[in-house]
Amino acid sequence: MLSFVIGTGRCGSTLVHEVLARHPDVGFVSNLDDRYARCPGWIRRRSGVIYRRVPPALTAKGRLRYAPSEGYDALAREVSPLLVDPSRDLLASDVTPWLARRTKAFFESRSVAEGAPAYLHKFTGWPRTGFLREIFPEARFVHIVRDGRAVANSLLQMPWWRGHLGPEGWPFGPLPATYEREWDGAGRSYVQLAGIAWKHLIDAYAMARAALPDDVWLEVRYEDIVADPRKQLEAILEFLGLPWTPGFERGFVRHSFSAGRADAFRRDLTPDQLALLDRSLGGHLERYGYAV
Numbered sequence: 001m002l003s004f005v006i007g008t009g010r011c012g013s014t015l016v017h018e019v020l021a022r023h024p025d026v027g028f029v030s031n032l033d034d035r036y037a038r039c040p041g042w043i044r045r046r047s048g049v050i051y052r053r054v055p056p057a058l059t060a061k062g063r064l065r066y067a068p069s070e071g072y073d074a075l076a077r078e079v080s081p082l083l084v085d086p087s088r089d090l091l092a093s094d095v096t097p098w099l100a101r102r103t104k105a106f107f108e109s110r111s112v113a114e115g116a117p118a119y120l121h122k123f124t125g126w127p128r129t130g131f132l133r134e135i136f137p138e139a140r141f142v143h144i145v146r147d148g149r150a151v152a153n154s155l156l157q158m159p160w161w162r163g164h165l166g167p168e169g170w171p172f173g174p175l176p177a178t179y180e181r182e183w184d185g186a187g188r189s190y191v192q193l194a195g196i197a198w199k200h201l202i203d204a205y206a207m208a209r210a211a212l213p214d215d216v217w218l219e220v221r222y223e224d225i226v227a228d229p230r231k232q233l234e235a236i237l238e239f240l241g242l243p244w245t246p247g248f249e250r251g252f253v254r255h256s257f258s259a260g261r262a263d264a265f266r267r268d269l270t271p272d273q274l275a276l277l278d279r280s281l282g283g284h285l286e287r288y289g290y291a292v
Helices: 013-020 031-035 041-045 047-053 072-078 097-114 129-135 148-156 177-185 190-210 222-227 229-240 246-252 271-287
Strands: 002-007 118-124 140-145 217-221
Touching: 002 013, 002 129, 013 118, 013 140, 013 222, 013 229, 031 041, 031 072, 041 047, 041 097, 072 097, 097 118, 097 129, 129 190, 140 190, 140 222, 140 229, 148 190, 148 271, 177 190, 190 271, 217 222, 217 229, 222 229, 229 246
Parallel strands: 002 118, 002 140, 140 217
Antiparallel strands: none
């Protein structure tokens, strides 16, 4: 079964993806497969086995490592850049026979090669669920949500964040008119623009969820995961039809779940900047259970 972990980005989806990849029944695209067009076949066939057996130091972020990947370089090569960085969400109506064949070939060839009962991939930015569901009708989606103020704060600190160029320079297309007026009214604050980016994307997730049956979509908050990781991972595994095995337990305990950064935005932003985000994102935050 093919499933996807999805989220706006800077939302904790990488943590969830990497923990789930510890499960002995899960296959995935590795960062070596992503980086090298001529990745040896034996690596593709044993992505999960390698990941679960190498020492923890060789899978840790912040250094040269081996880990699951969003596979954007490989997807651009083997499918299309359309799937990698579209200027809007991808819908069922965007699927052409050519794109469907290439997308199926990308995931199914890797799934068959690895022989894992479950194949898991992660996408961030736009949901893309309408597009993916059209091609893979049985797919399931785990949506990771994080406080939009935390996402905005994290985006502002990323070297790849292009928000300083304005909406003309980022990959999310033009702002809706109401958000454009809101940004103008706040003096075109970059802090607010990062918050609006989250709001713009989370709107797309709400629309994507409404278009799918309830039983193929699971929504989990990042803050709940770091507060009680075992409970939340049990729920995710159950949703994906996977048991909590001894092998997964061994992988699970290798991960650190720290709530220390959950509210770092309160330290990293000024009171005025926080107030600006509260005003801008308030309705959306409350919808997902966040206090303003």
